[in-house]
Each structure stands twice: as structure tokens, then as C-alpha cells.
Amino acid sequence: MSQPGGGSPIRVTVEARAHGWRLDHYLVRLYPNFSRARFQASIAAEAVTVNGLFAKSSRRLRVNDVIELSLPEESEPRVEAEELPLTVLYEDEHLVAIDKSADMIVHPGRGQSRGTLVAALQFHFDSLSDVGGALRPGIVHRLDRDTTGVMVVAKNNQVHHKLSRQFELREVTKRYHAICWGSPELDSDYIETHLAASRRNREKMKVVPEGGKARHAETFYEVLERFERTSYLRLSPRTGRTHQLRVHLSYLGHPVLADRLYGGVRSEGLELPIRRQALHARSLELTHPVTGRSIRFEAPLPDDFRQTLECLRPGGTGVGS
Numbered sequence: 001m002s003q004p005g006g007g008s009p010i011r012v013t014v015e016a017r018a019h020g021w022r023l024d025h026y027l028v029r030l031y032p033n034f035s036r037a038r039f040q041a042s043i044a045a046e047a048v049t050v051n052g053l054f055a056k057s058s059r060r061l062r063v064n065d066v067i068e069l070s071l072p073e074e075s076e077p078r079v080e081a082e083e084l085p086l087t088v089l090y091e092d093e094h095l096v097a098i099d100k101s102a103d104m105i106v107h108p109g110r111g112q113s114r115g116t117l118v119a120a121l122q123f124h125f126d127s128l129s130d131v132g133g134a135l136r137p138g139i140v141h142r143l144d145r146d147t148t149g150v151m152v153v154a155k156n157n158q159v160h161h162k163l164s165r166q167f168e169l170r171e172v173t174k175r176y177h178a179i180c181w182g183s184p185e186l187d188s189d190y191i192e193t194h195l196a197a198s199r200r201n202r203e204k205m206k207v208v209p210e211g212g213k214a215r216h217a218e219t220f221y222e223v224l225e226r227f228e229r230t231s232y233l234r235l236s237p238r239t240g241r242t243h244q245l246r247v248h249l250s251y252l253g254h255p256v257l258a259d260r261l262y263g264g265v266r267s268e269g270l271e272l273p274i275r276r277q278a279l280h281a282r283s284l285e286l287t288h289p290v291t292g293r294s295i296r297f298e299a300p301l302p303d304d305f306r307q308t309l310e311c312l313r314p315g316g317t318g319v320g321s
Contacts, residue, residue, distance in 0.1 A: 010131070010161055014065040015169070023050065024057040027069070030168055034133060042069060079107070079135055081122035082114065088124075089150065089297050094290050095163070096125065096138075096153040097297035102276050102304070106142045106151075107135050121153060128153065129160035141167055144243065149176070149281025149299045162289035167240060173285040176235040176245055177224075177301065179278035179308060180254040181266060183231050188222040191248040195241050204261055205243045207251045217241045219248045227312040229268055230257060234282075245279060257308070273307040280305055 018026050027039045027048075040057045042048055048069040050059060061067075087099040098117075100106075106117045121128060121138050128138035131154075138153040140163045154160035166172050194214035198204040208214045218238040225232040231254065235245050246262045249255055255264035259277035285296040301309075310316055 010067075010069050010157075012067040012069075012161075014061045014063060014067065016063050018061055019063045021061050022057065023048070023055055023059040023061060023067070026061055027067075031131065031164060038133075079116065079118045079122055079137065080114075082116075082119035083123050084115065084120035086120045086124050087299075089299060090295075094155055094159045094288075096121075096155065097284070098151055098153060099299040100143050100148055100151050100281075102146050102148050102302065105145045106139060117151075125153075125155065127155045129155065129157045131157050131160040131164070140164055141240070143281055144246075144277070144279075146276035147279045147281060148302050148305070150284040150297045151281070152284060152286070152297065159289045163286070166286050166289075170238065170240075171287065173283075174237055174240075174281065175283040176237070177280045177282045177305070178233045178235055178245065178249065179257040179274075179305070179312070180231050180233055180249050181229065181257060181264065182254045183226050184221070184223055184233075184252060184254055186223075188220070191217075191219045191221065191252065193217055193248065193251065195244065195247060197242075205241070205247050207247065215239075215241055217244050217248065219245060221249075225309075225313075229270065230312055232309060232312075246277065272311055274304045276304075278305060278308060 012030065014026070024036055024039045024043060028034065028036045043055065043057050046054045048055060048067065050061070050065050050067055085101070087101070088096060089099055090097040100117060104115065104117055118135065118137055118139060125138070130137055132139050138155065140152055140154050140160060143149065143151055152163060154163055193207045194210045195205050195217045196208045196212070196214045198206045216239060220236040220238065222234045223231055224234055237244055243262070246256050246259055250259070250262040255262050257272070257278040258264050258274050264277060280301060281299065283296060283298040285294065287293070288295045
């Protein structure tokens with residue numbers, strides 16, 4: 001079997017926590033850039049084996065099963081390269097770390113096909129992994145449209161698989177900075193809940209009871225500074241759920257400043273520079289997939305975030321009458 005573009009087949013050894021999972025469900029969890037339907041089509045086309053044998057989507061996995069797979073050739077159009085500004089924090093022959101700007105979606109979707117991060121990546125780099133498909137070259141993980149900060153990008157499929165594995169096994173250390181409304185009662189604490197998509201608004205996530213489609217989510221927070229009506233936090237997600245940090249802070253009653261989706265747009269007499277959710281992926285620490293060394297990428301606070309902090313600090317100009 002071969003990968004699109006002539007890459008090597010993917011080989012995965014099933015870990016203990018996935019014992020008993022369906023094959024298609026496991027592959028979606030492992031490679032979330034692909035839909036379940038895509039994996040089911042790949043399995044039906046006999047492009048997936050378990051322990052050397054073709055399997056059904058419903059096949060229940062056991063610890064140490066060896067999965068080999070290749071994905072069908074892409075039928076969807078590729079992203080056209082665009083000469084867009086891109087801030088590179090680190091680059092070698094295997095991977096790139098970039099500082100994503102605000103108001104930039106990672107890949108095409110929901111009516112927006114231009115001005116994406118992948119279009120910029122296509123322009124700036126000759127080689128990118130294609131594990132995520134033609135619309136997601138190089139993309140190992142994502143940030144929300146208006147969240148800024150560090151993202152790591154894979155230049156080839158082997159590196160992509162190894163990075164994805166680190167994210168899946170929670171071996172990557174992520175640090176975010178946020179400005180939230182109000183003042184958390186504790187200087188530091190864990191937020192541990194279950195999250196699922198809202199039935200009323202499919203773009204939103206919400207805290208729900210355990211069970212069903214709910215997924216465990218855990219965040220550690222620390223208060224860095226307290227202001228009159230807001231606080232400056234450092235957030236360390238232990239899991240990587242959609243909108244996790246934004247939902248968790250809203251759940252505490254301290255939504256991210258200017259977060260339109262989760263209750264962070266308030267007047268309260270403040271005039272501040274930031275016009276998007278005040279959330280920044282400050283740093284990312286992982287094991288280099290080729291050298292085996294620990295490597296840390298760090299993105300400075302963007303201007304609108306830094307200027308907002310200056311306004312909120314004593315003597316700042318952000319507090320109205």
C-alpha cells in the first residue's frame with residue numbers, strides 16, 4: 001500500500017486505552033483531519049489492514065494490534081497557494097513552527113476558500129505532509145480562527161504521524177495566555193468536565209454530563225494578574241477538545257474577553273484595543289520527531305493583546321467612567 005503522493009504507508013500500534021474501540025472510530029480519533037466517512041471508504045476499498053488482514057469498520061481492536069493504512073487519492077480540489085504573510089518561529093528540513101495571526105482560519109471551510117493558513121503554507125514551503133488530505137497540507141493540529149500563536153506544521157508524512165501520535169498521547173505541553181472577565185476565586189485550579197456539541201448551535205460546545213458523545217476535558221489555569229474587572233491567566237490544557245479553553249472559562253463564569261461565541265462581549269465601560277477573543281497560544285513543547293530532543297516554540301504576545309494588558313494595568317487608559 002502507498003500513500004497519496006508516493007509516501008509510506010501509515011503503521012500504527014494500538015495502545016491500551018483504545019482496547020475495544022471500533023477500527024473506524026479509532027482512526028478518526030488518531031487523525032481528526034479526516035472524517036469517519038473517509039476512513040470507512042478507505043476500509044471498504046481494502047486500503048486498511050489489521051495484523052496483515054483486511055478488516056471491517058466495525059472491527060473491535062485489541063492492545064498491540066498493528067494497523068496499516070493508506071488513504072484514497074484525493075477527489076477534492078487542492079488549496080491554491082497565496083502570497084500571504086506568515087511569521088516563522090522555527091524551521092528545519094522536517095517541520096515548521098509558525099505564529100498564526102488573528103482572523104485567519106487554518107483550512108478552507110464554511111464558505112471561505114481563500115486567505116487561509118494552508119494557502120500561505122503552500123506558497124512558502126515546497127514540501128508539506130498530505131496525511132490530512134489535499135485541503136490540509138502540513139496541518140497536525142489547529143487553532144480557532146481568532147486565536148493567535150504557535151502551531152507546528154509537518155513537512156512530510158513520517159514526521160506528521162509522529163507528531164500526531166504525541167498529540168494523541170498527550171505528550172505535548174501547551175501553554176496559552178488569556179484575558180478573562182472577572183476574577184477567579186482561586187489563584188490556580190483544575191477545570192475538569194465533559195464537552196459535547198450544542199444541539200441548538202452546532203458551532204458551539206458546551207459542558208455536559210458524562211456519557212454518550214461527551215468527551216473528557218481538563219484544563220489547569222493560573223492567575224498571572226488581577227485587574228479591576230478582568231484577569232490575566234495562563235492556561236495549560238491536558239486534553240485538546242474543540243473550543244476547550246473558551247468553554248471552560250465561560251463555564252467558570254469568566255469568559256474570554258471579546259469572545260463572541262461564549263459570552264465574552266460586554267461593555268462595562270471598557271474601551272480596549274482587542275476586538276477578538278483574547279486567547280493566545282504562547283508556547284508548545286514537544287519531542288522532535290527525528291532528533292528525539294525536546295524542543296520548545298514560543299510566540300510573543302500580539303500587539304492587540306499586549307496593548308490591552310497595558311490598558312488594564314494601573315495607570316492604563318482602558319477603564320471608562
